[in-house]
Amino acid sequence: MEIFALMGESGTGKSHKALLIAHKYNINYIIDDGLLIRKDKILAGHSAKKDKNRIQAVRTAIFEDPSHAHEVIEIIKKAKPVKILVIGTSVRMIDKIIKTLELPPPKRILKIEDISTDQEIEEAKSVRLKEGRHVIPLPGIEVQRKFPVNILESLEIFYKRRYSNKKIGERVIVRPPFSYFGKLYVSENAILDIIIYILKDFKEVVKLGKSQISIKEEGILINISLVLRYGENIPQVGLKIQKSLKKELEYITGINVILINIFVYNLKY
Helix, strand or coil: CEEEEEECCCCCCHHHHHHHHHHHCCCCEEEECCEEEECCEEEEECCHHHCCCHHHHHHHHCCCCHHHHHHHHHHHHHHCCCEEEEEECCHHHHHHHHHHCCCCCEEEEEEHHHHCCHHHHHHHHHHHHHHCCEEECCCHHHHHHHCCCEEEEEEEEEEECCCCEEEEEEEEEEECCCCCCCCCCCCHHHHHHHHHHHHCCCCCEEEEEEEEEEEECCEEEEEEEEEEECCCCHHHHHHHHHHHHHHHHHHHHCCCEEEEEEEEEEEEC
């Protein structure tokens, strides 16, 4: 496995250049801001862009949480990538990520100053400072599926050839929650709509009764009441529904689900 690294200060346009570098060096895997990305799909991790403050965002980006790091390590072991591009703000940060994820030393470290003009870097810094914009090297639809950040713009990336331009990917420009431009919210009704949609896949569920949803800074608390079909194994079905709701809600909204209480208040033949 060969490791390439892209280094540059925050807001200098590293994620913007990531797809071009990956294409140039035939790299299919990118590690950026807590995510393991393969081409246009998120394979593992969770994005620092959804963290509510900058300190937590840095901790996410360097995989400080052991469970976060373990998830990415296991996917890398299974995928066996030939090359990975690691993006960071400094040699120290890149070394920290590589060590935590049990990767070999970098074959090559690229500096943003070597691949971007001074004007491009200054423009990127200005946009970050004035507008709070951040780039994620993924299509908008993939970003929306994984976490709730405000997508400001979606752009296609082309690699210039002599006689034509080849599309090599897409990127989105987002405004994360830790930006100075305000917080983002997901309503309780939106969560309830998702729960109703997920429960349609369970033939054991006859009816969704009274529900209580509370969205706090640390995550979502859910209490739902259900009518199940008579003869079902209630603990088994309840556990299955809990796991499914947690997995799908976190996948769709990007918000941590802290607790799901399920109350079975009736059975129906």
